[in-house]
Amino acid sequence: MSRMELIAPCHFGLEAVLKREILDLGYEILEVEDGRVTFLGDAEAVCRANVFLRTAERILLKVGSFRAVTFEELFEKTRALPWEAYIPKNGKFWVAKASSVKSRLFSPSDIQSIMKKAMVRRLQEKYHLEWFPEDGAQYPLRVFLMKDQVTVGIDTSGMSLHKRGYREISGKAPITETLAAALILLTPWKRDRILVDPFCGSGTFPIEAAMMAAHIAPGMNRSFTAENWTELIPKKLWYDAVNEAGDLIDDQIETDIQGYDVDEDVIRIARRNAREAGVEHLIHFQRRDVRDLHHPKKYGFLITNPPYGERLEDKKDLPELYRAFGEAYRRLDSWSAYMITSYEDAEKYFGRKADKNRKIYNGMLKTYFYQFQGPKPPRRPKSPEQGLE
The missing domain is CATH 3.30.2130.30 (VC0802-like)
Incomplete structure (x- = not known):
């Protein structure tokens, strides 16, 4: 075939x-x-x-x-x-x-x-x-x-491909690995740029970003149903795919990927998940409230999945939470912010209308991916060697 x-x-x-x-x-x-x-x-x-x-x-x-x-x-x-x-x-x-x-x-x-x-x-x-x-x-x-x-x-897959194998334990309301990866790929972020998730939960956004930065294939450490279809797919082809993935890994790189959360227990889970994914050394996790969000560098990215308040008793806290997030963002010079949420008043309390807004279904839940775009960084001058090419 x-x-x-x-x-x-x-x-x-x-x-x-x-x-x-x-x-x-x-x-x-x-x-x-x-x-x-x-x-x-x-x-x-x-x-x-x-x-x-x-x-x-x-x-x-x-x-x-x-x-x-x-x-x-x-x-x-x-x-x-x-x-x-x-x-x-x-x-x-x-x-x-x-x-x-x-x-x-x-x-x-x-x-x-x-x-x-x-x-x-x-x-x-x-x-x-x-x-x-x-x-x-x-x-x-x-x-x-x-x-x-x-x-x-x-x-051919068996378990859904969002199950990479690194996240056995999750924090509250986790975002799936496949959705997190897709949202990162919708942004202009590259591995030489700063990425911060101020509501990192179990660490999915920072971990997926670090895996992209290190060229770690998402499925190289798990099994698939079709591995046993030897009459259709020779075993060698699976080994070849995993070997190809292994050859592409470049995890000895400098990155500035950070994950913050107000819950110390959740931060411990995020560190464990990053360790399982092989990217712990590429991410800095820290217990930090969104009100304390700051960074000395310019042209960074906030990519996050803030609380939605799906439970009625949590909704009363959302205006203040999104207001604090918006205020923290405005203190970051030249940054871009991307957030997925089902909270319909997100823009109102964040304090700025999104430059782009994409409707995405997270399972059966209708969510919005709000994109607040900062200025592009200036082009780096070419080195003399590049000029001679």
Whole structure:
């Protein structure tokens, strides 16, 4: 199976960031839809996408797509797909998740049950078996129905790709690693610039930034479901992808990445997570209230996920918190600030209208990514050697 379609789901509103990542890996984009990007690749692409993509939630191997408006049609068209090309006789297969939007078939449990029966019928005919042991590698399916169009993919990742392996313990209301990475990639921040998260919680923003700065691939220290699909993907390709990632690491660099939080226990968790990610030496964590936020350098970045006040009793504290954050920001000369929050009065109490505002769904929660842009730093003069090139 040399060429295959791969589907990479992502957070709604961040498809362009994921598209750029996939193009940077060298793969052809086939389609960009709400919440997912489809691209063309081979068995090696499955491995490299899982290891290198920072903003994808998982990588699905597309089996097919078709229109279905009745359960009979769903059964027959699922049965017509070439399941034997993917699932061996002893493979364990099931529909792990089905989602339906604006479609006549809308019951996830019925969709899952009928599609499983159709797959069994197809494989019985192809393998001449009445019963399947299902004691081999796992092949979990994910199915999307959108306006009666059914898209079927086998999940190559297993656990969501936001689970990098470094964050076993989280503080309150953590932001996922994939979302944090995508938001950083939406800013002009580069590894030679200052980055401070004044509400760092378990450290996700600083850790993801440090991993980018050190060129540490997000998936190089975890496992994937498709590692056991040896009939489709040779083991060597996984080793090659991880070795490629290892060769790119450059963690002996100078950075100015800082994370602050008012809770000392949370700071301890953030330090532990950074240590697990291999970037503890690149980040300075400190217990500090947002009111004490200051920095002597210019042209830095604040990238943060301040409290939203999702619980009613916490909302009363938000005006003062955002007011203090805005005042601290105004004391920072030439800095830019980026914050994701669902708090609708964020700009009002921050004291400035955002230059840009992007709506992003954090799970089912509608949030806004407010972007307050400072001036660009002056261009550095070229060295004599650069002038001779």
